[in-house]
Amino acid sequence: MFLANKKTKLSVAALSTLLLLPATYASAMHIMEGYLPLPHCVAWGAVCIPFLIFGGIGMQKQMRGEGKVKILLALSGAFVFILSSLKIPSVTGSCSHPTGTGLGAILFGPSVMSILGIIVLLFQALLLAHGGLTTLGANTFSMAIAGPFVSFGIFKLMKKLKAPSGLAVFLAATIGDLFTYCVTSAQLALAFPDQGFFASLIKFMGIFAPTQLPIAMAEGLLSVIIFNILEKNCRTELTALGVIKKEA
Amino acid sequence: MKLWIKNTILAVLLVLIIAVPLLFKGGSEFGGSDGEAEEAISEIDENYEPWFESFYEPPSSEIESLFFCIQSAIGAGIVGFALGRITSKKNKEEKA
Numbered sequence: 001m002f003l004a005n006k007k008t009k010l011s012v013a014a015l016s017t018l019l020l021l022p023a024t025y026a027s028a029m030h031i032m033e034g035y036l037p038l039p040h041c042v043a044w045g046a047v048c049i050p051f052l053i054f055g056g057i058g059m060q061k062q063m064r065g066e067g068k069v070k071i072l073l074a075l076s077g078a079f080v081f082i083l084s085s086l087k088i089p090s091v092t093g094s095c096s097h098p099t100g101t102g103l104g105a106i107l108f109g110p111s112v113m114s115i116l117g118i119i120v121l122l123f124q125a126l127l128l129a130h131g132g133l134t135t136l137g138a139n140t141f142s143m144a145i146a147g148p149f150v151s152f153g154i155f156k157l158m159k160k161l162k163a164p165s166g167l168a169v170f171l172a173a174t175i176g177d178l179f180t181y182c183v184t185s186a187q188l189a190l191a192f193p194d195q196g197f198f199a200s201l202i203k204f205m206g207i208f209a210p211t212q213l214p215i216a217m218a219e220g221l222l223s224v225i226i227f228n229i230l231e232k233n234c235r236t237e238l239t240a241l242g243v244i245k246k247e248a
Numbered sequence: 249m250k251l252w253i254k255n256t257i258l259a260v261l262l263v264l265i266i267a268v269p270l271l272f273k274g275g276s277e278f279g280g281s282d283g284e285a286e287e288a289i290s291e292i293d294e295n296y297e298p299w300f301e302s303f304y305e306p307p308s309s310e311i312e313s314l315f316f317c318i319q320s321a322i323g324a325g326i327v328g329f330a331l332g333r334i335t336s337k338k339n340k341e342e343k344a
Contacts, residue, residue: 032286034298068334075330081323085316089269093276094284128315129302166254188285194292203292207284214265221262225255226331232251233334 030139031184033125033132036191044187045137051145052118055111062108068237072230076104077116079226083219084120090211098219099180102173103226105148106155107243117144142183151176165244169227174220181208 036044062073083100090096105113118140125131131139151172158168185204194200230238238244269276289296306312 032298033302034300035286035289035296038299071330071333074326075334078323078326078330082320082327085319085323087280087316088266089273089276089278091269091273093269093273093278095278095280125302127304128312129305132300132302134300188289192289192292192296200292203288204285207288214269218262218265221258221265225258225262226327228251228255228258229331229335 030121030124030131030143031135031187033129034134035132036135036138036187038134040187040191041134041137043137044141048114048118048137048140048145051111051114052140055114058109058111059115062112066237066240068234069241072107072234072237072241073112075226075230076107076113079103079223080116080120083222088215088218090214092211094211096208096211096215098215099143099147099177100219101143101148101180102151102176102219103169103223105151105176106169106172106223106227107230107238107241110145110148110152113148114140114144117148120144138187139184142180142187146183147176147180150179165227165231166224169224170220172220173223174216177216177219178209178212181205181212184208 062069065073080100083098085097087095087097101113101117104116118136121131121136121139121143122133125133125136154175155168155172158171159165163171182205185201185208188204189197189200192200194203231244235244306315
């Protein structure tokens with residue numbers, strides 16, 4: 001029984017990683033194929049490499065994890081999978097979709113999410129013409145590195161300030177989602193400075209930020225719902241991962 | 249507060265956030281915000297031409313939505329399975 005369980009867990013973890021592959025980042029956020037000048041593409045790609053190497057090592061370590069750790073990894077992956085497929089209407093009258101990377105970043109740290117994220121981005125660029133191969137580096141940096149790092153940092157900060165877990169998860173996921181769009185705006189502004197970098201930055205932020213705010217909050221709420229369930233049922237694993245402290 | 253009550257309240261809030269724009273901005277097009285970014289780029293630099301094309305594009309919006317549905321369905325299936333595993337009573341007994 002134990003063996004069968006272990007096998008199932010392994011295959012679920014592997015499967016979910018595979019399932020991230022055809023993920024389709026729809027409309028907003030990702031910089032479209034061919035829309036960044038070549039030097040920018042190369043530079044963003046180079047910036048991502050150390051994070052990805054670090055993430056690969058971290059991922060291997062988690063796959064050897066005890067108990068329900070692997071199934072938590074599968075859950076984090078599938079969470080990104082669902083959220084990235086949902087194009088949600090916003091108060092501005094246009095649509096965007098959440099990133100879903102905050103929850104995984106809270107559980108496993110930001111570098112593991114860089115691996116999950118780039119797999120999603122790569123296949124979506126190949127199969128669905130969303131994002132792109134030339135802009136892969138820039139998109140990986142915004143969605144799979146910058147966003148998760150901010151989520152992770154905010155979660156740790158909130159825990160240090162003794163905030164309740166729910167609030168910490170909500171703020172981490174929401175702000176991480178928003179920050180992804182801020183980075184995208186900055187990347188576009190660097191490539192297309194209108195009357196200077198800041199004028200462009202404000203222009204692109206003006207497009208992304210108001211649309212994204214309520215959607216980011218929705219992602220925050222959903223992350224809290226899932227986290228509440230995990231907190232009740234996986235105390236041992238969450239403690240081992242360093243997400244929550246041991247009960248005194 | 250019981251967990252399911254807390255989560256139900258959160259879920260209702262979640263639905264409200266998504267439903268409000270649909271109810272009160274009924275006349276909007278609800279297009280993607282990346283399209284708007286494309287427009288902004290062509291405003292800044294009229295002559296900019298994307299220098300690379302995607303290898304494959306879904307042939308129609310129906311096919312595209314098919315991909316999206318498959319993606320959500322698979323993701324939801326795995327999340328359901330994982331949550332079931334995590335919360336199962338049997339698992340807890342085995343551990344004890």
